[in-house]
Every structure is written in structure tokens, then in C-alpha cells.
Amino acid sequence: MKTRTGEAQHLEADYLTRLRQQLANLPEEEINEIILNVQQHIEEALSELDDEPVTLAHMAQVIETLGPPDSYSESISVTQISEAVPAPPPSPFSIGTFFNEALEMYRQNFLVLVLGALISHALMIVSLLILAGPIFGGYMFMCIKACRKPDHKAELGDLFAGFKQFWPLLGLFFLTTVCELIGMALLIIPGLLLFTIWFYCFELMVDRKLGVFESMRQSKAMVMENGFGLHFVLTCLILAMDFGASFVPYVGEALSLFMTPLTCMICVSAYLHICDRSPENLAPLSASD
């Protein structure tokens, strides 16, 4: 196996991560086989080069021959033409669509989502919010993965996936929460604006494995490009549902356990509308991270 420079390793790992994300709706076994083939492909192509260690330019050359990650899923859909049924028209990017999709997912995974919310709430309280970021990230990851799977089944084990990004999620949680709380203290509106522009930061971090600031930056870009007004209304509705539920006397805490899965699913539905159905809407990665 040829040694690689750090940059080359980084590019290879990033390509494989993007590819895995692109293939997420395939069965795990098929994803692994494609990834293994691609890793073997990279290795064989690199072995034909004379230089060692493999530089960024060499790796870029090999990856260029592999094609963009989205070509893998496009080829799956095109090669399945004979067995395919006509695709339904894309649902509109609207609050009603997100609520409907979230309710449908909630109905299909009621037990897992509520149990996940119960475990999340318990861990957050017991750990004095130290685990809030990773647990919330894990919950988002569980919802995203379930939405992308053909059978839409959520897996409780995914709740702990956020621990793989423990420090970034911890940082993101405290940074955004502190800023949002300060914003709320300044007569609410600044807080709502911050909630709105960081609407997708947890989803982006767990799904695209971005850093703290890159997640915040990309989230802002996605919100601005896809309608700030719509996101602002969505944020207000979600906050009203979350906080409204917890303020109901006597049963508030219990009620919020049932409300959290729904609000998370609404956020994930909006996120997937942008990312999976029109990936060109994602802002390019910046060199600032």
C-alpha cells in the first residue's frame, strides 16, 4: 500500500465519506461493496504511479477518474430504468410538506422516536447538559438515516452516533445555545434570528461531518438561499411547539417528549428537501475552516 501525504489522505477520506452519504439509501452490504471496490480502484491506480508518497495532485488525478460521488447514485437510477416506476413529482418546499412528511415518519416510528426522546432527555438532565450536543446530534442523525432508508425505519442505536463527533457537537451546542440565549434576552427577536440562521447546523455536522464554524456557515447559506422568511416562520412554529408543550401545567415534561420527535423530524424533512433533492443548493466548502 502506497503511503500518502496528509492532504492526499484527507482528499481520499473526504471522497469516500461523500460517496457513502450519496449511497445512503442502498442496503449496507451494497454500500460496503461499492466502497471496497472504490478503495481497491484507488489503490490499483496509485500503484501505477512511480512517485511515493502519493501527493494531493496524484490523488486528485485518481479521484477525477472515479467521477463525482453523485454519479454513482445517478447511475443506479438510470440503470434501473427497466424496473423503475415513474418517479413522483417532487413535493413543494413548504411548511405544509415538512409537517406532513414529519407526521408520516412519526407515525411509522412512533415507539423508537419517543423512546429515543426519553433517553435523550434523561441523559441530558443527568449529565447537566454536557451530553446534550452529542445526544441531540445523534437524534438528528437517527432521523436523517431513517428518512433516507427505503423502509424508513429508525434505529435506536443511531442515537449514540453523535459520540463519534463528541467534541464538535459539544462545542456547537454550547456556542449556538449561549448566543441564542443572549439573543433571546435582547428582546427575543435577535435570538429568533440566530435560531433561524443556524436551523440546519446540527444536521450538517452529523450528516456531512463538518466542523463547528463550517456547519454554522453552511446552515446560514442554506437558509438564505432557500427563503429566510419561510425558515423564520418555521423556527417560530417549532419553538412554539417545543416550549408550548413544556409549559403545559403538570404534563408539560411528558408532552415535550412527544413533541421533540415531531419537531426534529420537521427540521430533518426541510434539510433533506434541500440536500438530497437539490444538492446544488449546498454552498461550496470554504477555505476558512
Place this chain on the structure above:
Amino acid sequence: MTAKYLAVHNSLFQHIRSEFLSNDKWLTQVKKGLLELCLLNILAREQAHGYELVKRLTAIPGLVVTVGTIYPLLNRLKREGLLKSVIEESTNGPPRIIYHLTPQGRKRVKQINQTWNQINEHVKDLMIEHKG
């Protein structure tokens, strides 16, 4: 270092994406259909691993749109029971997946070769008529 990596990365993906999208849709569909025919015919001769298949298929001018079309195709053909794969461990890299045709796959190669020959003959005739 990160900035350099990201600059290369972004320009690379932009370039690949624009290359890919600029292809004519009809041509892409035709190529992808033919890709299956070629892939099955290669495997009808001998078993091969992914990279070998990619090299042979990309050597056919104008056939392959991107390498990304080949690996998912192998998976689909496997799912349809036309191919089988075995994993061969390697001492100097990731394991290799070797593909070979199943009896059902061999039957399918015969069928699609026959169909292709028939269609090709008639299409050629049409083209000659058109020229005349």
C-alpha cells in the same frame, strides 16, 4: 494546508460535475445500456475484479460516462443473480472483489447478444436506406 486541499477539492468536483452534466441525455442512456452488454461479455470470457473491468471498459472509446457508473452496475447485476462475487484478501492493500457470471448470467449474455445483433442489423439497414 487545509486551504490548499479545499481549493483543489472544490475545483475538482466542479470540473467533474460540469463534465458529467454536459453529456447529452440520450447518449448517456445508450452508453449505460451498452455498458451492461459489454460488462457481461467481458465476464463471459473470464472472471475479473472491479478495477480490471473498469480498465477494460474505459478503454472502449466513448462508452463509459464515469467510473461511478460501473461499480453500482456490478451491484445491480449481482442483485439480479447474474453475477457472483468472492472476496480475495490482498497483502498490500484492501481486499479485492472478484466477479464471475452465474449460469443465469451466461444465459442472459446469450439473450442480450442475440437481441443486440438483431437490432444492430436492422438499424444499420435503416441508416443505409436513409443515406440512399
